Amino acid sequence: MIAYLKRVYEAWIDFPRREGEVIRGQYQIKRFLGMGSYGLTYLCLDKNSGQEVVAKQAKPSKGQLGEDLLHREMAIMSQLEHSSIPKCYTSFKESNRLYMITEYIQGRTVEDLIFEEGARFEEKDALRFIRQLLNIVQFIHEEGIVHLDIRIPNVILEGDRMSLIDFGLAARLGEPARLALDADEDLIRRRTVDVTSDLYAIGHFLLYMLYSTYELKEEQEEAARGWEQELPITAHTKRIIRKLLQIDPPFANVQVCMEELDVVLV
Numbered sequence: 001m002i003a004y005l006k007r008v009y010e011a012w013i014d015f016p017r018r019e020g021e022v023i024r025g026q027y028q029i030k031r032f033l034g035m036g037s038y039g040l041t042y043l044c045l046d047k048n049s050g051q052e053v054v055a056k057q058a059k060p061s062k063g064q065l066g067e068d069l070l071h072r073e074m075a076i077m078s079q080l081e082h083s084s085i086p087k088c089y090t091s092f093k094e095s096n097r098l099y100m101i102t103e104y105i106q107g108r109t110v111e112d113l114i115f116e117e118g119a120r121f122e123e124k125d126a127l128r129f130i131r132q133l134l135n136i137v138q139f140i141h142e143e144g145i146v147h148l149d150i151r152i153p154n155v156i157l158e159g160d161r162m163s164l165i166d167f168g169l170a171a172r173l174g175e176p177a178r179l180a181l182d183a184d185e186d187l188i189r190r191r192t193v194d195v196t197s198d199l200y201a202i203g204h205f206l207l208y209m210l211y212s213t214y215e216l217k218e219e220q221e222e223a224a225r226g227w228e229q230e231l232p233i234t235a236h237t238k239r240i241i242r243k244l245l246q247i248d249p250p251f252a253n254v255q256v257c258m259e260e261l262d263v264v265l266v
C-alpha cells in the first residue's frame, strides 16, 4: 500500500508542465519531449532570442540526487565546447525546481531514421558514419570525459551535421562507475568509466546501422544466427566489430580504432 501511494505521489509531482506555460517568464513550452530517469525535457521558445531551446528539469521525485545529476550534466556540457555537442546556455531555479537550458538540435535521431523513415546504411556508409561519430567521441575523451550512453536515439543528423546529445550519464575519467550491484555484463561494459565503454557502445551502434539492410527470410526465422553469420560484411569490418564489442582484445583508444577504420575506408 505504501509503495502504491509513493508511486501515485511521484507520478503527481513529476507530471510534465503544460504546453504554453512560460518558465521563468522567458521559456515558453512548445512541446514535452520526454521523461528520462532523472529529468523531464521540453522544447521551448526563448521569448528573448526567438530561438528554440531545450529545457531540462530535474525530476522532482528524485530530490537532491536529481539536482546533483543535472548540475553534473551541466558542468560536463559546459566544458565540451564543440559544434557537434549542444551548447549549455544557463541554469536556474524556479519554484524550487532546477532547470538547465541548452541548444535545441534540429534533425532526426538515427533511431528515427532507421525505424521510422526506413533508412538503409550499406557497409561503407555505416563505417563513414561511425568515423564521423568517432571524431566527436575523440574530442570528448581528450577532455577527460566519457559519454557512457552512445546509442542510436542519442545521435541526431541534420544534413551533414551530426550531433551527440544526452550527457546525463557522462562521467570524468577516474571517477567511480555508478553501477547497480546486480548490473549484467552488458551494462558493466557500457558504464565502466573507461574509453573502451564508449567504443563498446559504438560497436552496438554500428551493428544497428548494418542490420538496417538485413532482411530476415522466412526459412531463417527458426534458427537465429549471430551477426557474424547474418551480416554480409567484409572480414576486416568483422574484425573491427569484434574489437569494439570486446570479443577480441579491445582498441586501446579512439585513435587506434579510427586508424583501422581508415584502412577499410580508403
Ligand SMILES: Nc1ncnc2c1ncn2[C@@H]1O[C@H](COP(=O)(O)OP(=O)(O)OP(=O)(O)O)[C@@H](O)[C@H]1O
Pocket (backbone or CB within 6 Å): 033, 034, 035, 036, 037, 038, 039, 040, 041, 054, 056, 086, 102, 103, 104, 105, 106, 109, 153, 165, 166, 168
Ligand atoms: N539538445 C537536444 N536537442 C534536440 N532534442 C533533444 C535534445 N535533448 C534531448 N532531446 C530529445 O528529448 C527527448 C528526451 O530526452 P532526455 O535526454 O531528457 O531523456 P531520454 O533520452 O528519454 O532518457 P534518459 O535521459 O534517461 O536516457 C529525447 O527524445 C531526445 O531526443
